Structures are given as structure tokens and as C-alpha cells.
Amino acid sequence: MTLDFWFFCIAGPAVLFAGISKGGFGSGAAFASASILALVIEPGMALGIMLPLLMLIDVSTLRPYWGKWGASEVKLLVAGGVPGVILGALLYKIASPDFFRLLIGGISVGFVIWQLGRSTGWIAAGKRSLPSSAGLFWGAVAGFTSFVSHAGGPPAAVYLLSRNLSKTQYQATTVLLFWTLNAVKFVPYAFLGIFTMETMTADLLLAPFAIAGAWIGVKAHRLISQKVFFGITYLLLMVTGTKLIWDGLT
Numbered sequence: 001m002t003l004d005f006w007f008f009c010i011a012g013p014a015v016l017f018a019g020i021s022k023g024g025f026g027s028g029a030a031f032a033s034a035s036i037l038a039l040v041i042e043p044g045m046a047l048g049i050m051l052p053l054l055m056l057i058d059v060s061t062l063r064p065y066w067g068k069w070g071a072s073e074v075k076l077l078v079a080g081g082v083p084g085v086i087l088g089a090l091l092y093k094i095a096s097p098d099f100f101r102l103l104i105g106g107i108s109v110g111f112v113i114w115q116l117g118r119s120t121g122w123i124a125a126g127k128r129s130l131p132s133s134a135g136l137f138w139g140a141v142a143g144f145t146s147f148v149s150h151a152g153g154p155p156a157a158v159y160l161l162s163r164n165l166s167k168t169q170y171q172a173t174t175v176l177l178f179w180t181l182n183a184v185k186f187v188p189y190a191f192l193g194i195f196t197m198e199t200m201t202a203d204l205l206l207a208p209f210a211i212a213g214a215w216i217g218v219k220a221h222r223l224i225s226q227k228v229f230f231g232i233t234y235l236l237l238m239v240t241g242t243k244l245i246w247d248g249l250t
Contacts, residue, residue, distance in 0.1 A: 019213015084143020
């Protein structure tokens with residue numbers, strides 16, 4: 001990996017985008033930053049660079065949203081997410097990332113289509129929120145996919161978007177969830193050798209982009225209406241789901 005001008009032309013905007021997504025729009029699209037980095041460096045190295053930066057964004061956004069999350073939702077997602085991370089660590093060497101990209105991408109796109117069908121009246125059934133027990137399942141999926149590709153946002157969104165939370169409850173829940181999961185991921189990442197001196201050097205140089213993105217995301221969250229917030233969230237979920245499907249097929 002060469003930390004040259006072209007690297008930062010790609011990595012800087014990617015990390016800034018991750019900060020904005022995690023700081024204001026529910027983390028759903030933040031995983032794309034690792035995919036963008038993987039265009040210019042080895043994918044495993046991209047994961048190693050992004051995790052400390054994602055943790056920095058988590059710390060930067062935790063205070064503005066402290067105590068505003070959905071209590072039952074975050075407990076269930078964390079309870080399912082931690083075992084999901086452990087499973088991801090155990091299966092990291094043999095799991096097929098493409099299979100899970102296709103699975104999560106398909107679920108994400110299908111969920112958005114389902115929600116649009118409900119809102120337009122095309123689909124009359126299934127208007128109840130997902131049960132609380134579903135939080136354990138989607139938390140486990142989020143934990144696993146977060147470990148293998150930092151793509152835990154879409155599975156968490158499938159559950160949270162069905163729970164009729166306010167925009168700030170939704171956002172705060174994702175902040176606390178991924179603050180916890182990313183902290184849990186750090187130790188197995190270290191044991192797997194994903195962190196190197198090169199990745200840590202890149203993290204130090206990219207840290208300002210992460211902090212700036214988090215700040216922009218928090219400000220944007222406060223300025224936009226709840227209707228616009230969820231519109232953007234559904235759009236990001238559709239885009240990231242499509243991107244996951246494309247990555248899995250290609």
C-alpha cells in the first residue's frame with residue numbers, strides 16, 4: 001500500500017462519506033467506504049483501515065445521541081449482535097463474503113420494495129411492526145456481516161425501520177449498536193492480523209476526514225425533517241443493497 005496523493009483522493013472522500021452516514025443517517029451506507037478502498041488496496045487491508053476509523057466516528061457521535069435510542073430495540077440488537085460478531089470471527093477464514101453480500105443485498109432491496117408497497121397501498125398485509133424477538137435475529141445477522149465486511153447497517157435497518165421509531169431514536173440506536181459491535185470486533189481483528197503498521201499509519205492520516213464527516217452527519221440530522229430523514233434512509237438502503245448484490249455477483 002502506497003500512501004500517496006491518489007490514495008488520499010479516494011480514501012479521504014470515502015471516510016468522509018462513512019462519517020456522514022454514521023453521524024446522521026443510520027450507518028446503512030457506511031460499509032461502502034471499505035468497498036471503495038478495496039478498489040485501490042487489498043480488501044483485508046481495507047477492513048483493517050476502516051475499523052479504527054469507524055470506532056472514531058462512533059466515539060464522535062455517541063455524545064450527541066446519548067440516551068435517545070430505543071431501549072428495547074438496542075438491547076435486542078446488541079444481544080444478538082455480539083454472538084454474531086463471535087460467529088463471524090470463527091468463520092472469517094472460510095465464510096464466503098459474496099454469499100452474504102447477495103443475501104443481505106436481496107433482503108435490503110426486498111424490504112424497501114415491501115415498505116413502498118405498504119405505503120402506496122399496493123400491499124395491504126403485514127402492516128404490523130416486526131416482533132421484538134426479530135431483533136435478536138437481525139442483530140446476529142448485523143454482527144456477522146459487520147465482522148466480515150462492515151456491512152451490518154442494512155440488516156439492522158430492516159429491523160429498526162419496522163419499529164416506528166422517530167428519526168433520532170433510530171439514529172441513536174444505530175450509534176450505540178455499532179459502537180458496541182465495533183469495540184467487540186477490535187480484539188479478533190487484532191488476533192487475525194488485520195491491523196498492520198501501514199493500516200495504523202493510514203488511520204492517523206485519515207482521522208480528520210472521519211471526525212469531519214461525523215460532525216457534518218450530526219448537523220445534517222438535526223436540520224432535516226423526519227420525513228426527509230427516512231426517505232434518505234430508504235434510498236441509502238436501496239442503493240447499498242443493490243451495491244451488495246452487484247459485488248456478490250461480480
